[in-house]
Amino acid sequence: MLFTILNVISTWAIPFLLLVIPIYGYLKKVPVYESFVEGAEEGFTTAVKIIPFLVGMMVAISVFRASGAMEYLSQALAPVTALLDAPSEVLPLAIMRPLSGSGVLGMATELMRTYGPDSFIGRLASVMQGTTDTTFFVLTVYFGAVGIKKYRYAIVTGLTADITGFIASIYICNLLFR
C-alpha cells in the first residue's frame, strides 16, 4: 500500500511540477518563457564546470578498480566482515558504494545473478545498494560546480555515514533475513 502511494508520487511528481510551476509563475506575472531560458542557460554552464572535477575523480576510481587493487583491499578487510557476521562476498560492494554508482549497481546485479535475489547475499546486497549515496561522486559534482577545492570535514562525515550505513544494513539483514 505504502509502496503503491510512493510509486504514484514518483510517477506524477515531475509532470506535476512541470505543470504547476509555470502556471503559478504566470499567475504571479512572471515572464515565464524568458525566465525559463535564463535559468536554463545557467544549467549549461554549471554542467560544463563540473567536467574537470569529475574527470579527476573518475579516472582515479577507475584505475583503482580495473587494476585489481580494490580486490586486494576487500581481501585485507575480510576479517572485519567476519567480525560483523556478514558474508565476504558483499565487501567489494561496500567499498565501491561511495565511489561509483554504476560500479556498485553492476556489483549488486552480479551478486544477485550468482546467488539469487532472495538469498541472504542477494538481500544484503540490495539493502547496501539502496542505503546511502555515492559520497565521492556527490562531493565532486556539488563542490566542483561552485569551484570549492577544500572539502574540509565533508569527506569524513560522508564516509562515516557510509560505514554506518553498511553496519546498519548488515545488522538489520541479520535480524530479518537470517
Add this chain to the structure above:
Amino acid sequence: MSLLNLIWLLLLASGIVVAAINGNIEVVTEAALGAAKGAVEVCFDLVGVMALWLGIMRIAEKGGLVAALARALRPLMVRLFPSVPPQHPAMGFIILNLSANMLGLGNAATPFGLKAMQELQTLNQGSDEASTAMCTFLALNTSCITLIPATIIGVRLSFGSANPTEIVGPCIFATSIAMLIAVSLDYWFRTYSRWRRLL
C-alpha cells in the same frame, strides 16, 4: 591540505602499482582514458536535465515559490543551517533537493542541489573552501533516505525475486541511522572548530 588530495593520490597510485605488480599495466591506460571520456559523457548527459530544471526553477523562484517552501520548513532549517539567513533562497533549494532525493527523482535532485550550492557559495565570499553550511547540506544529501530505491527493486524483479520490495524497510532503517550519524558528526565538527582545520 585536504584529505581529498591524499585519497585521490592513493586511489590512483595504488591502482597503478598493483597493475604493474600483476603484470597487466595496460589496463591502467585503458581505464584512465575510458573514465576520462565517461566523465565528460556524464556531464553532457547532465546538460539537458540541468537546463530544464534550472529553467523551471527560475520561474518558481521569481514567483516566490522557493521562498515560500523555505518559510514553511523554517524552524527545522534554521537549526540545521544557523549560518544561513532564514530568508535566503539557498534554504528553498536545499529543501527541494532533499525532497527530490527522498522521492528517488535523481534527475531533479542534482540541479536543485547544485543551485543550493551556488546559493550557499554566495554566502561564502568567493572562497574555494567549503562553508559549514555546505558540509551540513552534503552530509544530509549523501545520507538521505530514498523512499523507493527504484533501480535495485527493478534488478530484483528482473532476477525473479518473490518479493522485490521487501528490502525497502531495511533500506529506510539503515539510511536513517546513517543520516543520524552524519548529522550528529557534522554538528560536532561544526561546533568544535579545533578539529575543522585538521581535516
